[in-house]
Amino acid sequence: xxxxxxxxxxxxxxxGQNVTLSCEQNLNHDAMYWYRQDPGQxxxxxxxxxxxxxxQKGDIAEGYSVSREKKESFPLTVTSAQKNPTAFxxxxxxxxxxxxxxxxxxxxxxxx
Amino acid sequence: LAKTTQPISMDSxxxxxxxxxxxxxxxxxxxxxxxxxxxxxxxxRFIIQGYKTKVTNEVASLFIPADRKxxxxxxxxxxxxxxxxxxxLVGPHGEAGNMLTFGGGTRLMVKP
Numbered sequence: 001x002x003x004x005x006x007x008x009x010x011x012x013x014x015x016g017q018n019v020t021l022s023c024e025q026n027l028n029h030d031a032m033y034w035y036r037q038d039p040g041q042x043x044x045x046x047x048x049x050x051x052x053x054x055x056q057k058g059d060i061a062e063g064y065s066v067s068r069e070k071k072e073s074f075p076l077t078v079t080s081a082q083k084n085p086t087a088f089x090x091x092x093x094x095x096x097x098x099x100x101x102x103x104x105x106x107x108x109x110x111x112x
Numbered sequence: 113l114a115k116t117t118q119p120i121s122m123d124s125x126x127x128x129x130x131x132x133x134x135x136x137x138x139x140x141x142x143x144x145x146x147x148x149x150x151x152x153x154x155x156x157r158f159i160i161q162g163y164k165t166k167v168t169n170e171v172a173s174l175f176i177p178a179d180r181k182x183x184x185x186x187x188x189x190x191x192x193x194x195x196x197x198x199x200x201l202v203g204p205h206g207e208a209g210n211m212l213t214f215g216g217g218t219r220l221m222v223k224p
Contacts, residue, residue, distance in 0.1 A: 042216045059213075074174075088153070092155065103154075105155060106155055
């Protein structure tokens with residue numbers, strides 16, 4: 001059963017703590033992406049990776065970090081430097097950047 | 113980077129055909145047009161992609177005039193389950209950064 005998974009679905013943290021969001025895919029896709037979505041808004045690209053051990057900043061990378069040590073995994077760390085971390089975070093993957101993206105179910109992060 | 117403009121919202125009734133137009137006056141020669149659908153608290157889902165003229169799949173049709181400065185997503189005989197946000201993206205194949213800008217989208221409400 002192929003797909004892209006994100007965990008957890010809901011995450012609560014205290015201000016000042018770093019938190020890591022998980023994203024795993026078994027679609028054998030080379031490219032992976034992280035987006036942030038605020039209520040009533042569109043998606044904004046945080047980071048993307050076209051291949052293992054390589055990634056690029058998107059439009060709003062400040063306060064976030066990623067790694068791509070394995071093809072299947074692309075975890076996102078929301079650091080304490082991110083001023084407004086509460087949001088809905090979506091991970092996606094695609095065969096490569098020429099093909100459509102498949103999205104995970106998302107993680108809703110609340111920081112208080 | 114080609115900017116897109118879509119209506120913020122649209123209303124329709126079950127069984128009607130819905131046409132959502134996206135303007136992209138600055139579209140480049142190697143840009144493709146892609147549409148995604150998003151339900152609340154879920155990741156977007158790819159609907160259709162095209163370069164020129166008309167593309168049709170089992171879900172929708174995409175009409176692109178000769179000048180490519182706009183495109184129209186056509187949903188035949190909508191049902192209540194088609195209530196969602198629809199995003200139009202424009203960008204070149206193979207260049208991840210340019211393909212990945214989701215604007216605010218069009219909120220379609222289908223009424224009984």
